[in-house]
Ligand code: HPA
C-alpha cells in the first residue's frame with residue numbers, strides 16, 4: 001500500500017451548528033444515552049487494558065451480525081455494478097475488512113455479484129479525545145480512477161459529520177457515478193451537520209469509544225469489542 005505518498009490538508013468549513021441529531025434518525029440500531037454497557041468480566045479482553053475501560057459497549061458478535069445485514073442492504077442497492085470501496089484508515093480498517101468479507105460471501109453465493117476494488121485513504125484530525133480543526137487526507141493523490149464508478153466510502157465513526165462532508169466534497173471532485181457511505185457508528189453529538197451515512201451500524205451516545213480498530217492516541221485498536229474508555233485509561237495514554 002502506498003497511501004503515504006500524498007499529503008493533502010483541508011481546512012474544514014465553518015457550518016451553522018444545529019442541535020443534537022434526534023435519536024433514531026440515522027437508520028442504525030439505537031443505543032440510548034442511559035445504556036450502561038456490559039460488565040467487562042462477562043467478556044474476554046486483553047489483560048494489558050485492565051483498568052483502562054469502563055464497559056463493553058457493543059460486543060464483537062453484535063458488530064458482526066449488524067455488518068452482515070449492512071452488507072445485504074449494500075448488495076440490494078449496488079448489486080449489479082462494479083464498486084470501489086474507499087476505506088478510511090485507520091479506524092475503518094476492521095469494519096471495512098468485515099464488511100467486504102460479508103459482501104464477498106453474498107457475491108459468491110448468488111447470481112448477482114459485485115466486482116470490487118478496495119482503496120485506502122487515511123484521515124487524521126483527532127488528538128487525545130478531541131477533534132482538531134485540520135483534516136489531513138493522505139493517500140488521495142490520484143483518485144481519478146473513481147471517475148464513473150460507484151464508490152462506497154467505509155468509515156468507522158461519524159460525529160459532527162464535518163469530516164464526512166469534507167471527504168465527500170473531495171471525492172465528488174473526481175466525478176464518480178455514485179457515492180454511498182457506510183458508517184459503523186453515528187454519534188449523537190452537539191453540532192451535528194446534516195450529513196449522515198447511507199448505511200449505519202449503530203447510533204450511539206456522545207461517549208468516547210475504543211476498540212474494533214478505533215483508537216485513543218493509537219491505543220486500543222487491538223481490542224475486539226467496542227468499549228468505553230475509563231478515566232484512568234484516558235490519563236494513562238494521554239499525550
Ligand atoms: N473513538 C475513537 N475515535 C473517534 C471517536 C471515538 O469515540 N470519535 C471520533 N473519532
Ligand code: MG
Pocket residue numbers: 091126214215216217
Ligand atoms: Mg483516531
